[in-house]
Amino acid sequence: MGEDERIIRRAWRRTALVVSIAAVAGVVAGWATSRDEDGWTVALAIFTCVAVLVGLAGMLSLLPASARASSIITQATEDLTRDRRKIITRAIRSCVPLAEDAGPELQHRALTLARGTTVFNGLILVQNLLLFAGAAAPQFARVVTGDGNTIISRIFLALFVIEVVFVAPLLVVRGRRARRYADAATADNDRRTDTPVSVA
DSSP: OHHHHHHHHHHHHHHHHHHHHHHHHHHHHHHHHHTTSOHHHHHHHHHHHHHHHHHHHHHHHHHHHHHHHHHHHHHHHTTOOHHHHHHHHHHHHHTOOOOGGGOHHHHHHHHHHHHHHHHHHHHHHHHHHHHHHHHHHHHHHHHHHTOSOHHHHHHHHHHHHHIIIIIHHHHHHHHHHHHHHHHHHHHHHHHHHHSOOOOO
16 A cells, blocks of 8 residues: 555645635735725625635545545455455454464455545545635635524534534544554564564
């Protein structure tokens, strides 16, 4: 998974640059569209434009990396029976590496799945937050100003709060478990490699 990890790290660096450019563009766009208004309206317009552009640009920038991480997860469980998949998922959930009697193939697949899950959950978490932030910002502005149908806007903002309060922690916990499993399994592999073989 070395090449995949390098590609995904480059995607994070690219996204940081894209988001920075989008933020500057949002400030300019927000100021340009409201410069004749009062200070509060200008600030709200800048906030909305920055959130929309950053959310959309960041989400699209991370999309290819998410697809790649998803394919890693798919390949790790491909052609496995349901029982063997359960063995892997239970091991990752418990953060305890599979024993040697599970077989090298299953151990390798479990490690690959754990690494893929760690990367994928982080990407999906950031993508969801960026997407919802970008979509929620105009609704927030509408609620604050009382412009238009605020009921729909309030419902959308409530969905954003649910995303932050419930879905985000779930992704974080699963990602941490997968990372702990990957670290433990890697350390286990290193110990086996470093163990000297006795020669009779």
